[in-house]
Amino acid sequence: MIKTNARNELIDITFGVAAEIEKTDVKDGICTVFCPHTTGAITINENADPDVMSDIIMKMNKMIPHREGYSHMEGNSDAHIKSSLFGNSKQIIVKNGKLQLGTWQGIYFCEFDGPRNRNVWVSVTG
Amino acid sequence: MIKTNARNELIDITFGVAAEIEKTDVKDGICTVFCPHTTGAITINENADPDVMSDIIMKMNKMIPHREGYSHMEGNSDAHIKSSLFGNSKQIIVKNGKLQLGTWQGIYFCEFDGPRNRNVWVSVTG
Amino acid sequence: MIKTNARNELIDITFGVAAEIEKTDVKDGICTVFCPHTTGAITINENADPDVMSDIIMKMNKMIPHREGYSHMEGNSDAHIKSSLFGNSKQIIVKNGKLQLGTWQGIYFCEFDGPRNRNVWVSVTG
Numbered sequence: 001m002i003k004t005n006a007r008n009e010l011i012d013i014t015f016g017v018a019a020e021i022e023k024t025d026v027k028d029g030i031c032t033v034f035c036p037h038t039t040g041a042i043t044i045n046e047n048a049d050p051d052v053m054s055d056i057i058m059k060m061n062k063m064i065p066h067r068e069g070y071s072h073m074e075g076n077s078d079a080h081i082k083s084s085l086f087g088n089s090k091q092i093i094v095k096n097g098k099l100q101l102g103t104w105q106g107i108y109f110c111e112f113d114g115p116r117n118r119n120v121w122v123s124v125t126g
Numbered sequence: 127m128i129k130t131n132a133r134n135e136l137i138d139i140t141f142g143v144a145a146e147i148e149k150t151d152v153k154d155g156i157c158t159v160f161c162p163h164t165t166g167a168i169t170i171n172e173n174a175d176p177d178v179m180s181d182i183i184m185k186m187n188k189m190i191p192h193r194e195g196y197s198h199m200e201g202n203s204d205a206h207i208k209s210s211l212f213g214n215s216k217q218i219i220v221k222n223g224k225l226q227l228g229t230w231q232g233i234y235f236c237e238f239d240g241p242r243n244r245n246v247w248v249s250v251t252g
Numbered sequence: 253m254i255k256t257n258a259r260n261e262l263i264d265i266t267f268g269v270a271a272e273i274e275k276t277d278v279k280d281g282i283c284t285v286f287c288p289h290t291t292g293a294i295t296i297n298e299n300a301d302p303d304v305m306s307d308i309i310m311k312m313n314k315m316i317p318h319r320e321g322y323s324h325m326e327g328n329s330d331a332h333i334k335s336s337l338f339g340n341s342k343q344i345i346v347k348n349g350k351l352q353l354g355t356w357q358g359i360y361f362c363e364f365d366g367p368r369n370r371n372v373w374v375s376v377t378g
Contacts (some may be wrong), residue, residue, distance in 0.1 A: 160345055213342070215296075
């Protein structure tokens with residue numbers, strides 16, 4: 001379970017995903033990281049400078065403002081649109097039980113309608 | 127085969143995908159839903175209020191208008207761009223022969239250059 | 253290894269991915285094409301008219317300009333944002349050792365901060 005702290009937030013979940021892989025017997029295969037929420041997403045991006053995360057959030061809010069004449073009464077259509085654009089799952093190659101990520105890559109849970117309590121599902125197939 | 131009815135349309139294909147899984151012997155694995163068209167896509171988003179779908183379409187048309195000085199003579203570059211942004215395939219975890227989706231999630235075929243007859247390919251690996 | 257030639261470029265890597273599949277013993281399964289860079293991506297789109305690629309690049313540069321008050325000192329936040337929107341991996345169904353792509357589909361490496369030397373990782377699970 002992930003507790004998000006803001007309406008828009010990108011949270012590094014790389015270590016949590018790696019821990020799930022270690023619980024399985026699969027050494028070589030594909031790891032699927034799946035967000036079961038329709039106002040969240042999963043992305044893979046830079047894990048070094050936190051400014052990259054704040055720039056992503058800033059630009060997405062500019063492109064897709066919170067209010068813009070949407071019909072959906074819940075008032076979070078912007079979050080649903082961002083969810084579809086970022087995608088609700090990502091796949092990572094697993095070798096010898098280890099996630100194969102580039103040097104600067106981390107796996108992020110994307111919150112677009114927080115703060116909320118969120119879940120992420122991890123599955124590894126060999 | 128899916129028959130789309132408008133230039134832009136999001137069509138819930140969740141039941142069709144679930145039916146394909148039941149035809150296989152795979153109980154636990156990953157389901158890949160793949161759009162073989164370059165002006166369509168697959169997305170996972172809210173299955174409750176249809177206003178979410180119309181808001182997604184409205185905003186995407188505002189961000190990426192049909193005509194905007196594109197070179198491609200066929201006149202549907204906007205649809206190709208939307209296809210790359212939404213992504214032409216999605217992956218869903220399968221457990222005990224059942225798609226694992228969040229409470230409010232449905233799987234949608236995204237038509238960006240209809241109306242047309244479209245295909246969706248479903249594969250399950252265990 | 254892929255050598256890109258411009259800041260923004262979409263390079264058809266379909267033949268290289270197909271060659272990687274032929275090296276494996278997997279006949280039926282899923283191929284994952286993974287970009288280990290945070291300013292690149294993988295997309296599947298039209299392989300016929302190169303104008304589609306230049307239209308995609310033109311529109312993305314208009315929507316997400318190179319400079320727009322970003323904080324990230326490296327000056328390439330636009331590339332990180334495009335990477336998350338296009339997605340850093342794609343999945344393709346494999347049957348009888350062959351990639352299952354639609355008639356007009358090719359697999360593209362997306363360069364958003366080139367020119368650089370880039371890698372693409374390919375994995376096939378059955």
